[in-house]
Amino acid sequence: MKKMIYLMTVALVLLVPSLGLAEDAPVSEMSYILNTFSFLITGVLVMWMAAGFAMLESGLVRSKNVATICLKNIALFGVAGILFYLVGYNLMYAGVDGGWIGSFGIWAADDAAALAGDYSGGYAAASDWFFQMVFCGAACSVVSGCVAERIKLWSFMVFCVVLTGFIYPIQGSWVWGGGWLSEMGFTDYAGSTLVHSVGGWAALTGALILGARKGKYGKDGRVNAMPGNNIPLATIGTFILWMGWYGFNGGSVLSLGSAASAVEMSNVFVNTNTAACGGMIAAMLMVQVLYKKTDVTMALNGALAGLVSITAGPATPSLGAALLIGAVGGVLVVLAVPFFDKLKIDDVVGALSVHLVCGIWGTLAVPFTNSDASFATQAIGVVAIGAFVLVTSAVTWFIVKLIMGLRCSEEDELLGLDVTEVGLSAYPDFQKTSQ
């Protein structure tokens, strides 16, 4: 009986994360504190993933675009933080009730009940807002690497406003806000689809509408490599993302106020870690087999591929299953990179291969280890959210293109966006040796 109640609670938590905490049992003050603590500390880890994205992308672009990519990464986080306050949170979580969208309105914390001694809310309101906000930032980070080295700074910023303020929260409401997809039984624990694929779809439309970097694709289908400028930066970026992912998936237990949730969070941590290991080693081996030489950047992408793959369901797999789910992600990423190149979709850092492809894979893989999920429902979720983001992001990119232009001039692109967009080189010592 006790186990039944626990399972029901877990199911409830998975389906309606924003509301679901412990409504069937009274919450002690200690549980309330621990739940809140969990949100805050794992939220900090997820926030730090923005630094991971910034370093990964800084390492994988060419040196003439590094300052710009740094600026974009920190700026988009600022946009996400503001927009999630102004519209995002309430669009995602307020009054969705099985529907398609939340309500418009500025978010404000309401902790009167807890301050009066009623802890049934489960956690402090602002801790939840904070945790959900940093996820919104992560979705947006996916886009910047894909469209790097050729997009205008302010055009990108306008897109970020729409993505973080509207596109991300609306589709998020369908699942985490308790909307129609969650009522159907679609499950996405920490956001393989809701965060990573959403970023991936938005990046895909962006890359298609922008076009490839000049010189990336030659005549007769030749793909010209444009190697990243700083492999150590890309590597530390990947390590930071890996570390942040413990918060991303671990925090998505959404509670730490009971032994059961502590056990679940621990399992999520080790499954997350193991999937990353599997993805990376699989990618390294796959590159070695296909090209007779392994590739650092593919190993980095492979680790992230494993992480994205496990994100939809990190609580239910055994360690072995997590390893396999991650490893398949690692193989997929190695196949996806040349596939997108063949289609002449220029993805500078492999964001589509990692976040879109493995996000889809991870979401579809949930039913292997979670009997509450079904392949059909998972597929419906992937398609519905994919279609929504494809259409809304494409429309947004087109409108931005129409009004302010999307792509910098050919001359600016050749000179590098650091000089033309922000007037600062990331490595100025190359220019001013007299100082």
Added chain:
Amino acid sequence: MKKIECIIKPFKLDDVKNALTEMGVTGMTVSEVRGFGRQKGHTELYRGAEYQIDFIPKVKLELVVAADQVAKIVETVQKEACTGRIGDGKIFVTSVEQSVRIRTGETGADSL
């Protein structure tokens, strides 16, 4: 006065410099350069796409010395920088018209 320009493999720089200072050479200038000769470049792979590395990193060593030292220095550099494999580099010798030590204004062989 003669200028000796040596293009050598970067990892041979220490050997060459030590041998030259041991035989009494008092100064030299090095720079990191890139280039190719008969060795040509090579093909590398990045994320599944091939790319050509035409210019291979080398070190350029420049010394200006009295004419009578040239033969010995060239011989030493040739011996020390040699691995016997393609891409070992080249040595060029040219005449120098004038030389001035900036600190004192000395000219010619005195300034070396």
